[in-house]
Amino acid sequence: MALENVSVYVEGVALEMSWADPRRNLSEFIFDTVRNALDDAGGSLDGITSVVLAAHDLVDGRSLSSMVTAPAAGAYLRDEIRYGDDGAGAFAAAVTRLEAGECERTIVAAWGRSSEHDVDAVSRTLFDPIFARPLGLEELHISGMRAQDWRRRHGGDSRVAAKQRAAAAARNPRALHKGGFKSAASYPLVEADLPLWGDVAAAMILTTKPTGVRLAGLGQSSEPYWIGDRTLHEATALRQAAERAMREARCKPAEIDIFEIDGLTLYDEAIGLEAIGLAKPGSGLDALAGNEKCNPSGGGAAGYCAPSMGLVRIIESVLQIQGRAGGNQIAAPRRALATGSSVVAGQTQTAVILEAA
């Protein structure tokens, strides 16, 4: 486990969900959010020697995205690294840098602009070109199969949960309220289950100096390489990641006040709530429908674009703990669990527990 003498704290956060804003190119879009996170942390770059990024070349449409984009995120003459993974993975990597004593303050940032790239075409490249890609598979199809597997076992549908999710997103001042689009739904998914594709940038400043929000636990895990080797109606890697995080934070799901679960569709979010142990198998959708602690941000209905979503979930949790969430604020939460998933179809998972310090 992490070094006993180093704790990691959140110093500043910023988040933007928007749609096809032609006033800013990608670098400028990134700069605005990173600059806002710096300002949220007091404005100074002093002592920031590290920058940890999550970005995908194909999402950004630059074959080596970080070459053009990293300087917009503060990489200039700093120890910068870019993960081709979810933002929560980059968050975890940034935490290890602080814990290893490599830096005292670090920037973490992740972004993706659905309005600039072809979301479905990029999704199709994730599948191996020998066995899977010729079939035209997309991650949403895997989510569809996951939903079907879950429904066959447990029954029920997503109508009530979808309605609640849309209402939560409507209350979230940071959500995408105008613009965006949805892909075509494949059976049994319906449009309300799908992510709302948007332009998303998320940034955070982490430090070893105490602030009001502390990292209490961190866990990561992965699923097998072959999708056919996985148990689709469960999220095994997420379960393992959450178990590791909760062991480190010495807490149980019942002792957590906010759950921000990243999933591509509503069913992925529901299965995620079951995996982390909040909901019993088969009751994930009920939890989303009836428990205000679950995805108060509105989850994927509030706006979605890989690979920023894990960091978005972490930032939503921070704002809840700080009491700064706005219209979707849940009364005085002390502890939150946020997760981030990455390709292919939730293959890697990161779980993060944050506490009021």
Added chain:
Amino acid sequence: MTAVAVIGVGQTNYRRAHKDKSSRELIWEASKMALEDANMDIGGIDAIMAGIAPEALSGEGSVERGGMMGVGKPFLRINTGGVTGSSTVFAGTTYIQSGRAKAVLVVALERMGQATSSQQVFNTIFDPVYEKDFPLTTITMAALRASMLMRMYGYTEQHWAEIAARSFRNACRNPHAHLKLDITADDVLKSPLLAWPIHRYEACPMSEGACAMVLAAEDIVGDRNAAWVQGAASTSDSYAMGDRIRRPEATLVDLLSLRLSAERAFKQAGIDRPLEQIQAVELYSAFSSAEAMAYPALHFCKPEDGPRFVEAQFSDPSLPKINPSGGPQGANPVSATAMVRIAECALQVRGMAGERQVADVDRAVATGQGGATQFSTVCVLGKKKVH
């Protein structure tokens, strides 16, 4: 904080294309060799870091997921262009030093043999707004710098040719190398001109292959043959090359990011007289000019003494041996190249470099170079543990 060692190295051979193996098989093959070298099985690995640079080179979107081995391990993909390989190693050392893992498998794969036009792909790394309309490629970027070095410090085409010929000759002793050429500087100069002043026999090959290493915390190293990571540092610079041309603190050919990385890594490793304390160097120098830019950044000589330093290498046996493996000119599996540099240094320190072994290596230094000479890494490996 724990010390970290390289206890296992695995490399496939590097060649133009491995048509007999899938991407995942290449990753697996290198990883298996690294685990066997470390006398470990996958169950002993706590986390996996996989490095893949531009996916357009392979035409596969998430090819690093082929590194999913064992069950339920933390897994992250690193993509930092040319330094992907070394960034991946550093992600692993950091993970161990955070206390979250005892052993990490790091692996990098290059699959560019599947691309039918790699220089076209390299053009798509540039800014689509201001620069994409120009024939900017890795070759022309190197040429822009080479011409600047010639004017500023007196390098000649002969120097570029000598460096390239030495690397290709060294590659003849490396069984993994892709391009093994027993050639002279004259042969280089006689080869076709690609982009002045770069000749064909100065350019690196396009190679496929995978490299993997097992990194371990000191308390599980035991009596294994270990190369200790004495220093590791990485620095990024501005993307805009035009901003660096007249920058007062360091021009485009001063490699400020490499110098800053070297200074930090050398300090961690306790190096203050690099020419005496380092016996082998593996430079990420895809072109001769990149090697020349590294000399002053690594404090081997002053910038204006670079041309003389090239000449001295052929007559002064006390100088560190540069690119005994042949370097990127012997094989350039882009995503893996920076890891190969570290792996080769680990083999040198562990006395396992076979025919290319340099005598009495106590310390070896590996560099990484990527982006628009924008990302730089320096890794110092040694026989002794440094805290």
Added chain:
Amino acid sequence: MSESELIEIAGQWNFNYNYFAGESASRFFRELRENQRIMGTRCTKCRRLLVPARAFCDACMERTNEWEAVGPEGTLDTFTIITTQFPGLPKPPIVMAYVTLDGADTALINLVHGLDMSDIDKAARRLNSLPRVRTKFIDEPKGRITDFSFELI
């Protein structure tokens, strides 16, 4: 199918993107098209005039504000001559150079035209003297970076 036959599956890697140039670059391109001049933006902190124009200074992580025209003359900083044809890229020989236009603090890349290329080494020597250059616009600028190139004075 013989036992040693290795299968290769043909693939394509084409994606469509809409790259947003953004306000700063749009104004930069508009200035090219309408006024045939090259603009930079000044960093509010380090005060460098950054060319081509951009919204922020990455070294300072601060926004830029003032717009100023640079050139039309400048000094060549470094160059290369592309002598080999690569698939999908323009036909050689091509001279590409970074030029610091008068008034700018940073250099701008573009092609250099109007040089005798019959002897590459001779052309290289000429460029190596870091000659003064001027920007030359095409007859009907379209608002792209290719609206202008450099020519030796």
